[in-house]
Amino acid sequence: MNKKITLISVFVILIFSINAQKVHSGIIGGLNLSKITSDESIDGETMHMGGHILIPINIALFEADPMKFSLQPEIDLSMQGSAFKQDTISSTFNSHYVKIPIMFKAHFGDNTFRPFINFGPYFGKHVMYYSSYKIGSESGNTDAETPDTQFMNAMDAGFNLGAGFNYDGFILEVRYGLGFSDVLVDINSKNRVLSFSIGYLMFE
Numbered sequence: 001m002n003k004k005i006t007l008i009s010v011f012v013i014l015i016f017s018i019n020a021q022k023v024h025s026g027i028i029g030g031l032n033l034s035k036i037t038s039d040e041s042i043d044g045e046t047m048h049m050g051g052h053i054l055i056p057i058n059i060a061l062f063e064a065d066p067m068k069f070s071l072q073p074e075i076d077l078s079m080q081g082s083a084f085k086q087d088t089i090s091s092t093f094n095s096h097y098v099k100i101p102i103m104f105k106a107h108f109g110d111n112t113f114r115p116f117i118n119f120g121p122y123f124g125k126h127v128m129y130y131s132s133y134k135i136g137s138e139s140g141n142t143d144a145e146t147p148d149t150q151f152m153n154a155m156d157a158g159f160n161l162g163a164g165f166n167y168d169g170f171i172l173e174v175r176y177g178l179g180f181s182d183v184l185v186d187i188n189s190k191n192r193v194l195s196f197s198i199g200y201l202m203f204e
Contacts, residue, residue, distance in 0.1 A: 022060035028171060028199025029053040034080035036093070038189045044086035047194075050079030050094070058105070058201060072103040072118065080193050081129075091133040095147075095183070099124035101160055115165045122177065124156040149185075156181045156191060166201065173197045 032050040054076035061069045076099040083092045101122040107114045129152070132141035147154050158180045164173030179191030 024058045024201055025056060026169070026171075026199055026201035027053070027055055028173070028197050028201075030173075030195055030197035030199075032078060032080050032193050032195050034082070034191065034193040036082040036183050036189050037192055038187065044084045046083045046085050048081045048083040048092055048094070050081065052076060052078040052195060052197070054101075054197075054199075056103075056199075056201060066108060068107040068114075070105045070107070072101075072105050074099075074101045074103065076101055076122070076124075078124070078193070080191060088136045089134070091131065093131050094129060095126060096128040097124040097156060098127055099156075103160060103162070107166070109165075113165065113167050115163075117163045118173075118175075119161045120159070122158055122160055124158075126152065126154050126156060126183075151185050153182055153185055156183070158191065162195075164197075169200050169202060171197070171199045171201055173199075 030052060032052050033047040034050060035045065035047055054074045056072050056074045058070050058072045061071055063069070076097075078097045078099055079094065080097065081093045081095045084090065099122050101120060103118040103120040105116055105118040107116045109115055126147045128144050129147060130142045130144040133139065156179055158178050160175055160177045162173050162175030164171060173196075175195045175197065177191065177193040177195065179193075181190070183189040183191060
């Protein structure tokens with residue numbers, strides 16, 4: 001895994017140096033709806049609501065009229081997990097990740113309004129988790145902790161697929177993240193994240 005991340009980093013730096021005059025950045029944030037899937041269905045399972053904020057680095061690659069293609073590495077702080085609700089009892093498992101998505105982006109349209117699609121892998125590190133509960137009017141939560149690697153995997157990897165539009169630098173996007181790595185050690189447990197984002201990409 002570390003070798004793969006190193007190779008991807010070198011590739012990104014190389015493209016960055018070649019296309020320095022065509023590099024744009026900004027800030028994007030929004031809502032995550034997430035869950036952790038497994039082989040067994042769990043009664044009362046619902047979508048977990050969390051947030052995310054990311055910094056994109058958009059690097060222009062080439063044009064093939066009417067499309068423009070770019071590479072967009074990102075640094076993503078993502079709050080996700082799983083949630084459960086039965087009658088008056090609800091609980092959530094909150095897991096926070098630092099991710100590095102590597103998105104390939106195809107733009108359409110003119111310079112003002114440009115729909116786009118994007119896709120690519122992501123690599124993430126699980127940095128913190130905690131749980132919360134509510135039973136009737138009583139509620140509480142555990143202290144935030146770093147993942148215990150005896151039962152929880154610290155690394156995550158998967159694939160993102162998204163679509164949206166850019167209007168004069170302002171971005172609206174919907175993205176789905178499909179985790180390939182198990183969240184829990186030796187248990188089939190994958191992250192699934194549906195994200196809704198708004199942001200601004202300067203000078204794109």
